[in-house]
Amino acid sequence: MQSMNFWRAYARNKGAVIGLLIMAVVVVLGLFAPLIYPESPWDMVNAPFLGPMEEGSLLGTDTLGRDIASGIAHGARVSLLIGLTSTAVALVIGVTLGALAGFFGGWVDDTLMRFTELFQTIPNFVLTVVLVAIFTPSQGSIVLAIAIVSWPPLARLARAEFMALRSREFVQAAITTGQSNATIIFREILPNSLSPLIVSSSLMVATAVLLESSLSFLGLGDPNAMSWGYMVGAARTVIRQAWWMSFFPGLAILLTVLALNLIGEGLNDALNPRVARKGKA
Amino acid sequence: MRTVQTSQRRYRDRLRHLLSASLMAAALGLPVLSGAAALSAAPALAADQPARGGTMNIIVQPEPPILQLGLNQQGPTQTVGGKIYQGLLTYDKQLKPLPSLAESWDISPDGLTYTFHLHKNVKWHDGQPFTSRDVIFTTTKFLPEVHSRARANFARCESITAPDDYTVVFKLKEPFPSFINAFEVASAPIIPAHLYDANTDYKNNPANATPIGTGPFKFKEWVKGSYIHLVRNDDYYKPGLPYLDDIYFRVIPDAASRALALESGQVDQSQYNDIEPFDVARLKSQPNLNFTTDGYEFVAPVSWLELNNRNAPLNDKRFRQALMYSLDRQFIRDKIWFGLGQVATSPINSHTNNFEPNLPKYTKDVAKAKALLDEMGLKPDANGVRARIRFLVMPYGETWQRLAEYVKVSLKQVGVEVTLENTDVAGWVQKVSNWDYDMTANFTYQYGDAALGVSRTYVSSNIRQGVMFSNTMGYSNPKVDELFASAAKENDPVKRQALYSEVQRILVDDVPVAWLLEMQFPTFVSKKFNNVITTGIGVNESYESVYMTKR
Numbered sequence: 075m076q077s078m079n080f081w082r083a084y085a086r087n088k089g090a091v092i093g094l095l096i097m098a099v100v101v102v103l104g105l106f107a108p109l110i111y112p113e114s115p116w117d118m119v120n121a122p123f124l125g126p127m128e129e130g131s132l133l134g135t136d137t138l139g140r141d142i143a144s145g146i147a148h149g150a151r152v153s154l155l156i157g158l159t160s161t162a163v164a165l166v167i168g169v170t171l172g173a174l175a176g177f178f179g180g181w182v183d184d185t186l187m188r189f190t191e192l193f194q195t196i197p198n199f200v201l202t203v204v205l206v207a208i209f210t211p212s213q214g215s216i217v218l219a220i221a222i223v224s225w226p227p228l229a230r231l232a233r234a235e236f237m238a239l240r241s242r243e244f245v246q247a248a249i250t251t252g253q254s255n256a257t258i259i260f261r262e263i264l265p266n267s268l269s270p271l272i273v274s275s276s277l278m279v280a281t282a283v284l285l286e287s288s289l290s291f292l293g294l295g296d297p298n299a300m301s302w303g304y305m306v307g308a309a310r311t312v313i314r315q316a317w318w319m320s321f322f323p324g325l326a327i328l329l330t331v332l333a334l335n336l337i338g339e340g341l342n343d344a345l346n347p348r349v350a351r352k353g354k355a
Numbered sequence: 356m357r358t359v360q361t362s363q364r365r366y367r368d369r370l371r372h373l374l375s376a377s378l379m380a381a382a383l384g385l386p387v388l389s390g391a392a393a394l395s396a397a398p399a400l401a402a403d404q405p406a407r408g409g410t411m412n413i414i415v416q417p418e419p420p421i422l423q424l425g426l427n428q429q430g431p432t433q434t435v436g437g438k439i440y441q442g443l444l445t446y447d448k449q450l451k452p453l454p455s456l457a458e459s460w461d462i463s464p465d466g467l468t469y470t471f472h473l474h475k476n477v478k479w480h481d482g483q484p485f486t487s488r489d490v491i492f493t494t495t496k497f498l499p500e501v502h503s504r505a506r507a508n509f510a511r512c513e514s515i516t517a518p519d520d521y522t523v524v525f526k527l528k529e530p531f532p533s534f535i536n537a538f539e540v541a542s543a544p545i546i547p548a549h550l551y552d553a554n555t556d557y558k559n560n561p562a563n564a565t566p567i568g569t570g571p572f573k574f575k576e577w578v579k580g581s582y583i584h585l586v587r588n589d590d591y592y593k594p595g596l597p598y599l600d601d602i603y604f605r606v607i608p609d610a611a612s613r614a615l616a617l618e619s620g621q622v623d624q625s626q627y628n629d630i631e632p633f634d635v636a637r638l639k640s641q642p643n644l645n646f647t648t649d650g651y652e653f654v655a656p657v658s659w660l661e662l663n664n665r666n667a668p669l670n671d672k673r674f675r676q677a678l679m680y681s682l683d684r685q686f687i688r689d690k691i692w693f694g695l696g697q698v699a700t701s702p703i704n705s706h707t708n709n710f711e712p713n714l715p716k717y718t719k720d721v722a723k724a725k726a727l728l729d730e731m732g733l734k735p736d737a738n739g740v741r742a743r744i745r746f747l748v749m750p751y752g753e754t755w756q757r758l759a760e761y762v763k764v765s766l767k768q769v770g771v772e773v774t775l776e777n778t779d780v781a782g783w784v785q786k787v788s789n790w791d792y793d794m795t796a797n798f799t800y801q802y803g804d805a806a807l808g809v810s811r812t813y814v815s816s817n818i819r820q821g822v823m824f825s826n827t828m829g830y831s832n833p834k835v836d837e838l839f840a841s842a843a844k845e846n847d848p849v850k851r852q853a854l855y856s857e858v859q860r861i862l863v864d865d866v867p868v869a870w871l872l873e874m875q876f877p878t879f880v881s882k883k884f885n886n887v888i889t890t891g892i893g894v895n896e897s898y899e900s901v902y903m904t905k906r
Contacts, residue, residue, distance in 0.1 A: 308756075
């Protein structure tokens, strides 16, 4: 019953449905990339510099004759994997610190928030580049670097939710009945603060995908993994001769990030019906 | 032994050059060239009489730290300093010596005595006369102190003397026929003794800020970050020369802006890495520009995949040969370097002295490569993988990144799995010079001569941990050591060639490194200028005879 309401609220936002459809395509592409294109996306399967639809190459080939469509399919795996895992890691760090700060308050709150602000004062992307450069680029170091720059907003959000819910009656009741702090945090407060966290983490996946693309664009991606940002970065130098090499992977990034943002908005509508889009409702 | 020291120091020079080049952080992507042969930069405007006047604007990138060519030999310093300073000799495109400050020279039949006769009416830019005293000071005091490459060359001399004001005699301890190739303006720029002799702290001499040379152009002004202005030397010792009134060197850090400045005619010349390979095709079709790859014969680098000969399976000659058979080097030239360069057939560049053309050639042959690996007992496992090696990607821009990706895919075809590792310039130098790599890419300048620029990376006496551009792959073959040593002191050109040919044959069979291309650099010159690229040192030449066509 509740899920029916959720879907109805979500579906009311047409953009969100479109976003979900695009996302479904990307996920399917990512999941089945090894079946659709069994060859490695690095293999030079065709003549270099083929345009789209030339010689059986759907989206053309790049400067070395690697298939762009295959690169996009395999790149979807990399983008989604890094987007999801880094967001998960950021969620764990952010929610843990935010929850502790919001629940306990006082000096715990002060310490944790000053620590969080430390990260917030450093520009995200600069820090990511530095971290990846130090750890040497690999999928693991990229996930870690993105997570490290992404958690502060989640921590602040979780803290705000926890602070607000901590003074609510059901939490007070739980405290008076002598439940442990851990039980209160996990059973009482966390489930009730999930909505805003889900919304913002869906947007965070989009940011992570963009960050990963930017890193790869700068040549700081995992050199053994084909990714969209890498494809744009490698092809930008020949953009005057071969537009398709950077256009299609760029389009893939655009659509994915757009879809994630639309989904985020839809989730916001569905999960926080009162605060969302008053004008529209 | 001494050869080794020579070479060894030279690497540091080159390292400096590379580091400066890398500052450009040129993300080198590549355009498709039509594979057209290089046009000559000196067009047939013969009807035109050389006439005085005109200003030439040349790109200089990155900005040199100093213009005193004796103290700094980075590429840009050479290009600017080559107009201000002069060496005793210069070299044509076949690397034969040509007169510069020395009008003639003799070499004794035993190859031990080199006598240079200097031009008599040469004046320094401050009016003082140029004499043999300057040459003696430069080659015995100044350069041995500050110029590592020159230090090694002149250390071969038993004595350097001046019988009179216009004669200098170099007496060698043992024959070294390559000695005659060590007098070009960047290898041995002649420095004014009257400004430097009194104060031995050469690096902090106040005269460094206002370089005084003998060249056809004088230093006028340097606006840091913007331009260097040279003016005509009216007292130049060749009557009527130079033709140009001014040369401005323009600092343009951004690659796209450099290409635009050339296209729009704001600058008249670019050289070395100024124009990225992917822009070359477009600029070649510009009606106002001439394109050439001539003028780099003296540096003439060969690029290679550097293989750590210590690590299994790279320590097996058959594995290294299999690598050669796995690569389509014509593809590398055509598609990765966009037609700039030639497939290398020898460790010695075909422009460098003592190149041997008749060597066995490696062409892509996957079956042969697999057979060699089978013979070694490297059978494919369940995933088809016979061996795994790491590739440390050379951090000099996208071209080298593309190369690494190409190598990875090519070796996969024969069952060798390559893992790419990215790093920055400092990390690359650190790892390679300390032998912490399996495979990387590299290239070195050859300075026109095997003894000056080639043997250094193959002789076992130059295996030195921590020293870049030495024999970092740890290749060791006593026969090769011996051949390089005897060739360096062999006076008879026929015997010398025989020794060098034999060593090339051994090296090509041993594959200490997988040679890729004889590299070429693009030079663009506005069609208004004539006589620009005339010798083997190209853009570093004095430009005394460059003239402008009046429109």
